[in-house]
Amino acid sequence: MPAPAIQMTGIDKRFGAVHANKAVSLTVEKGTVHGLIGENGAGKSTLMSILYGFYAADSGTIAINGKPSLIRNPADAIHSGIGMVHQHFMLVETFTVVENVMLGAEGGVFTAKGAAAVRAKLQALSYAYGMDVNPDAVVSELAVGELQRVEILKALVKGADILILDEPTAVLTPSEVEKLFVLLRRLAGEGKTIIIVTHKLKEIITVTDRVSVMRRGEMVGTVETSNTSPADLAELMVGRRVVLTVEKGPANPQAVVLDVKDLTVRDARGTIRLDHATFQVRAGEIVGIAGVSGNGQSELLETIAGIRKPAGGTVSLNGALLDCGGSDDPTALRAKGLRHVPEDRHRMGLVKPFEAAESAILGCSDEPGFGAGPFLDRDAVLADCVRKMEAFDVRPADPTLRTALFSGGNQQKIVLAREIERDPKLLLIGQPTRGVDIGAIEFIHKRIIGLRDAGKAVLLVSTELDEVLALSDRVLVMCGGKITGERRPEDTNEQDMGLLMAGVSSDAPKVAA
Amino acid sequence: MSARTAPVWLTAGVVPLVNVAVAFLAAGLVVALIGENPVEALQIMLRGALGSQYGLGYTLYYTTSFIFTGLAVAVAFHAGHFNIGGEGQALMGGLGAALVALSLPFLPWPLLLPLCVLGAAAAGAAWVFIPAYLQACRGSHIVITTIMFNFLAATLLVYLLVGPMKMAGSMAPETAKFVPGATLPLMNQMAAWFGLTITRTPLNLSFIFAILAAIFVWVLIWRTRLGYAIRTVGANPDAAVYAGISPARITVIALLISGGLAGLMATNEILGVQGRLINEFTAGAGFVGIAVALMGRGHPFGIVLAALLFGVLYQGGAELAFDKPKITREMIIVIQGFVILFAGALEMMFADRIAALYARLTGKLVAV
């Protein structure tokens, strides 16, 4: 048997008081897909960052293909044939796709030759794996799903032998995930080694050969995928049995809270992003919006939240017409009981250099509870954050820790806590569980349903089809900026949804609102 | 890497001190190269700057100006903007103070003096308004526009001082003397009120203003809602928009405060020392403010320390040049250059190592 592709032994890493990795050992065989799972803050990203040379371990050794390797920085890692697709994108926003992929492979003084080579490789890879990315698109204008694809392509173009994917599927649609998995299996078949970090147990079962489970900084076990089940894995991860299905009673819709009519939105260049969207959300119901990311959902949420100005159509809240993006800016709308969990927590939902407590008052910093007159009372802000951290089990529960240093899932909990705890009349919520562990998903889903049962209106956008179907009372499907259909979750299936998401309209009768 | 916010004494105290030590080492090398004893030179400098009431008075007098201009740069910086125009805003601050002092000489001093101080701040703020507006609403880069406005301010002042505002019959480009009620008392005068005798130096009441301004900036940035909005806009404008904070509005407000602080620099030189408006009175303090703000890491406490350091360099350097003919004024500028290089431009060079050392000593992880 050949030497394992990766052998990490006794890896220990502390961040001050946080013991992120406790003598962790991990062995990954060559040519396999290896899953790494664990709760938020379990130390998965830290372990992978050590493997990729972002952090130096306090102690422990790494051997690549049987050779002891000193990986001090990402350049060493790339040299050892390790490629990484990060949980948080590492792309230059103002560069095009080709320019981003070229980074580190510019090929001499003039970039034309390098660019041509990269473009050719990109096109070959995109073609081979069915990844549809325009090489000349500017990164800042791509949707989250597209960014993900660029990240994956970037690592592949560099010819990595070992590919680390930190939550690569968090933003992909089911069919995209399927494509990715076909790609991963194909790469493994060619002798490449893949580590995939994810919170989705279904995916682990589908794609991996082996799974390692981490809990609170420790490696609690590695199992053959064929010998395990999602429920077993969940128990290993959390240390208790977790309810993997959403339990909810029938909805009891009341008066219309949100009424959107013919809403049309154009982007800065005048392209139509949202095309005559018309729908309603009633008190006491969850309306889900399904669709591949980048099909107008972001624009829809941002317009209703007052961040964008529509080009046409109307939005009313509780019967009163809104002037979204005009006099009804996010502040005015918050005062009217509208709360918004943005899809991308890093771009909008948080301020990474701020202390957690400061991020936890984003958009609420003018509330009288946080100080007298123009002043902010730091103690009040900290106390409020501690309360929210307890309510949402944020770890570590330290309001003075910088936002950027929380694990992805815990950052998401901070945003959710901030918006949900304010008792909204209408909650707009984008990608509520992106990068969140199963224990926390269970918790977040319960809170969203609890909100509905308390008579609040919820508009949910998620590219996670399972999530939309499990939570929503009605599902709208978007494609190319248009609403292509409406279904009740119990009257539809993945195939039907897939068709609607691809823009193939069907003749199935519309469900009355 | 990094973690929670480090204690202020570490970020704004130890780190800059290490940087300064390295800067002095490098400067000492140069001094040795031209055949002087660096240890002796350092002694002369420190003694000249801190060793006597006279030296200390001058040192703090320079420090006062640098605190104002350093704070000005820092406030803009927290909003994500680089206000290079401290020099021009300070000049206009002088103009504002002078206009009040010369047009309302009949007012009693308890009214006139505060108005003169306000005039300085208002004129400094007004001078940054156009660049601020252009940045906020038209996206014209504030660095470019404020540099241009520095030239405009200098030119405008020369025009006024050789023309409309020139004292009748004088050959110098300066206004008439202000009435006494429009000038700030010198520190030795104030000491005399309490029966203390100290050496007469240009150090004046505006030093106290500068310290108050530093406290004001600290409260503003870290303890008010406006400061929170300013930092949000500076750190993540998208998040600010999401939160309902208008980046354009906050940009203008932050820059107005910045310009006002720069304008207050004139209280030291014009209201405190000259008692009349003169040409080129800022003497580069606006630019030193950039180095001071960088070195103080945008924190008022660090800015006061950094301003003090530059005060020492200015005063001690003058003494050194006087004592050692081989060490010219230009040499002093070289030394100042080293400090700016190590403490400003290369400020992060030792930060990680210091943070690691601190972590090892205390078991706490910090970001410096």
Ligand SMILES: Nc1ncnc2c1ncn2[C@@H]1O[C@H](COP(=O)(O)OP(=O)(O)OP(=O)(O)O)[C@@H](O)[C@H]1O
């Ligand atoms: N640079 C850092 N400084 C301080 N603490 C850190 C740093 N990076 C991570 N941590 C802490 O280490 C722990 C492990 O974090 P890590 O990001 O590895 O978790 P994770 O398993 O990837 O979680 P998630 O599933 O939420 O992404 C967390 O408590 C986190 O707050």
Ligand SMILES: [Mg+2]
């Ligand atoms: Mg992670």
